[in-house]
Structure formats: C-alpha cells, structure tokens
Amino acid sequence: MPKVLVIGGAGYIGSHVVKALLQSQYSVRVYDDLSSGHEINLFANAEFIKGDILDYPSLNEAMKGIDAVVFLAAKKAVGESMINPEKYAVNNIVGSVNVLNAMAENEVKAIVFSSSAAVYGIPQYVPMDEKHPLNPLNFYGFTKVETERLMQWYDALKGIKYTSLRYFNAAGYDADGDVKGKDKEPQNLLPILMEVVTGKRDFLQIFGNDYDTRDGTCLRDYIHVTDLATAHVLSIKRLLEGKESLIVNLGTGTGTSVKEIVIAAEKVFEKNIPVKYAERRSGDPAVLLASNETARKELGWEPKYTNIEDIIRTFAKIY
C-alpha cells in the first residue's frame, strides 16, 4: 500500500486522519513537533518522527519513500495571528514552502492540505461554495490563502497535485475513544463548553445575542472530525489515481446556533449549562455555512454525523 506522511499527525484532526488512513490499509509516517499535538495521540502501527516543519533537513529526511502527504501542521489561533503575524508568517507560510520544497526534492506528487473557511471572510452569500471570493478577515486565514496559491504554482511548475480541504467548524472525537489528547488551550466553542460541563469553568460566555439569526446567536456549520478524516482518505485515494488538483469545502451544510449548541449539550449531558452573554467577538460573521456539493461529487464523500447531539455525545469519550 502507498505510504502517507502525515505532517501534524499528533494533533486533533491529524490523529483522526491517521486512524482513518490505517483503517484503509495505508502505511503511515507521522511528522510532528508535538508543540500542540499529543504523544498519546500516536498510533502504535504508524511510524513517528518528531520534527519541526521549519527544520528542512529533518523534513527532507522524513519525505524519503513517501507517496503522498497530508499537511495539517500549522498555528491555528485566529486571535493570536492578529497580534503576532510574524509567528504565523513563519510557521504557516515558510513552513508550507518547506513542505512543498521537500516534496519537489523527493518527487512526491500528491498533497492534501488543511485549509479553512477562514479564507472566505464575511460571506457574500450562503451556503458558500468554493467559488466564493477569498477575503480573509484575519492573518491566519491569509496564511491559508497563501499556501493554496503556493500549491497552485507547485502544481504548474513541479507537477505536485493538491487537494485543499477548507474545513468549516471541526467538532467531536473518535467514537471508539482512540484519540485521547484534549486541546491544551481551547479557543473554540465546543471544547470550552466541555470545560463547563466537566466543572473546569463556571460558565460559558456567548459572544453576541443580537445577530440577525433565528435566535440572535451565530450560526456555524459543525462537522464531525471523523467525517473530516474520511475526506482526507478519499482525497489521497483520488490524487493517487492521478486526478487533477481540487479545492473542497468540508461542512455538513446545516447551521447550528450557539444557543442551540448549549441546548443540545444540556440534553446530552443532562445538566444545566450556565451561560453569560458577552459582547460580540470581533471578526465573527453571523452565519457560516458550507455548500458541500464538490465534496459529494468529486470525492464521493458524505457526512455520517448530521445530528448535533450525536456530534456532542462523542466528546464524552475523552472529557
């Protein structure tokens, strides 16, 4: 079976991708610096190299004998990217250059990249398809646009085929409990809410309740991490069949509001979840919703988790 290098394979999404690749009989090598990933997320039947994408010689060594790359390693705190863009420029853009150069040097011709709905900025229409204009509101989103552009050039000049997966709101954990690492410094709604459920925090802050939505709170497209992982496997398979480069949104196409998330979690965990309303968070659009037609058509992908309560229930595996 082909050998896949999963860069960032000890992280939240990466470890789910590794599990899915192993289940599909791929041979897997993980490359991760463990800066935000977890050692307990490593699978015994995957090789592991501890290394940084900024360390070119080490990355180049890891690329030997590889057929395809899944590239997830990146800094991902949107707020921090606005305060410390230098860190994001180096890790997310220089890091991407290193990955593509190491691929070129070792003649590895297929890459699946973790992009984000953050490339779009404020929606001009919803659901958003991949043709929606790119207008990132934060530096993090800009770094994702830049890597997509780099990949277009390395496709044209070096014949490296890519699939850029633009994730909407990743949520949940492996239903078998095989991925155990919790987010070290949660910034996202659901891991924060889980800290309220488990008593680590006293209440959840809801950022804004005066949005133009059905209940005044923001609507997001929450997609289960195992469904995301499946899309990576399908993308690798498709690229190794020799197909063209592709950009794909990954979402369920259904919006859930912050309040609806709280109500669903109260039902799942049979607990009252204290909330406090706070100011709107800057840069938050009212609604983010994916059109997933490309994923369905080009990858033959379909989300298995379409009910938010089922997604939330999977957090109980590790919290």
Ligand code: UDP
């Ligand atoms: N949110 C919230 N309280 C929190 C964290 C997030 O009300 O403590 C809201 C946030 O304003 C957004 C939604 O939850 O409307 C999802 O936010 P998250 O940071 O998880 O993902 P984003 O959509 O920003 O990528």
